[in-house]
Amino acid sequence: MARKTYDELTIQDNFLFQKIMRNKRICKQTLERLLDIDIRDISYPEEEKNIDVRLDSKSIRLDVYVNDDEGSVFNVEMQTSGDMVELAKRTRYYQAMIDIDLLEKGQKYKALNDTFIIFICTFEAFTGKRHKYTFKNLCIEDMEIDLDDGTTKMFLSTKGEIDDISRPLKNFLDYVDGCAPADELMKEIDTEVELSKSRDEWRREYMTLALEIEKEKELSREEGRAEGRAEGRAEGRTEGKIEVIKNLMKNMKMSAEAAMEAMGIPKEEFSKYMTML
Structure with a gap:
């Protein structure tokens, strides 16, 4: 498969997605839209977040890794390959690596930050027609009991068909899927994509x-x-x-x-x- 030229890149391509999400305003508003929450502020712990715990362990590079003002950690990834078994296992590994990286020696486990691992998928996720699949640790015997361990894993699909998400989030997923920008944030992201060609x-x-x-x-x-x-x-x-x-x-x-x-x-x-x- 021929590699894309720079001018052919879109928001689906990791290289451009990472660069545009370095725009703090765009990244903050995108996170708010993905999670339907309000965030006061975000920060970037490192220019490019890599976690390598041991020499003999599998290291990871996180595409978009930010903290909010309350210490919550957000990792957002653009996914274009549809192996859901592999992606599910990857969220498990990412969670473990992030936790190890966050917890300093001697700290109590309750010091662990809340974490959100978000995969934006350009294909149909799982077997349903949903746009959004959110996973938390719940008790099998009583689904009303949340383990409340501070972890959230979310898969968003641009190919969803059910009316299951907000209009702003639908606008975002539609734009990722190749549609024209439908609101101000999408227009701003689209402008950044176009401006990137001159950078x-x-x-x-x-x-x-x-x-x-x-x-x-x-x-x-x-x-x-x-x-x-x-x-x-x-x-x-x-x-x-x-x-x-x-x-x-x-x-x-x-x-x-x-x-x-x-x-x-x-x-x-x-x-x-x-x-x-």
């Missing part, structure tokens, strides 16, 4: 990323051919791709899915490669 610094950064990916892909092809000749098996090519994916995740701070997409690996094969990372 040479972002363009150079994206082109550098693309060149690095192409170099890694060429290295993978060479390693695959060499090992394939030596062993006469396809495993050599697969192992070469795995190494490239790992290098992109480590050196370019890409998610596994973004790295696989950049490598041109079909989405239906993502789960196979995930088991080898």
Whole structure:
């Protein structure tokens, strides 16, 4: 699959989504819309949030990671691959890594911040037609009892059909899905998307990323051919791709899915490669 040129990027693309969400006003209003809450203020703990607990553990890079004035943590991700089993497991891992990162040695567990992990999906989530799926830890025997552990996981789908969300949120999801901006916030985001095309610094950064990916892909092809000749098996090519994916995740701070997409690996094969990372 050919990589998009910089001018072809939309809000669905992680590179542009992350950049635009660095606009504090847009990010705050977007969070309020996604969660239907009021937020007094937000802050960015780090320019780019990476969590790597141990040398032998799987590190994560969070696309949009912010705190509000009450200490709640919000992680927002744009998702374009539809493997819901993998995405569900990822929210579990993200939650664990975020908690470990938040809790300092010697602190009590009640010091853990409230957290919201939000995946914006450009495909039909789960098996329903909903736009919004929110998960909390409830008692199976009595659904009125909330564990109240401060964790929320939410999946939003641009392909929902049920009338289950507010008009502002529907406007946001429709815009992500390719519709024209329908309100002031969407117009502001759309303006930022258009202005991004004239931002040479972002363009150079994206082109550098693309060149690095192409170099890694060429290295993978060479390693695959060499090992394939030596062993006469396809495993050599697969192992070469795995190494490239790992290098992109480590050196370019890409998610596994973004790295696989950049490598041109079909989405239906993502789960196979995930088991080898």
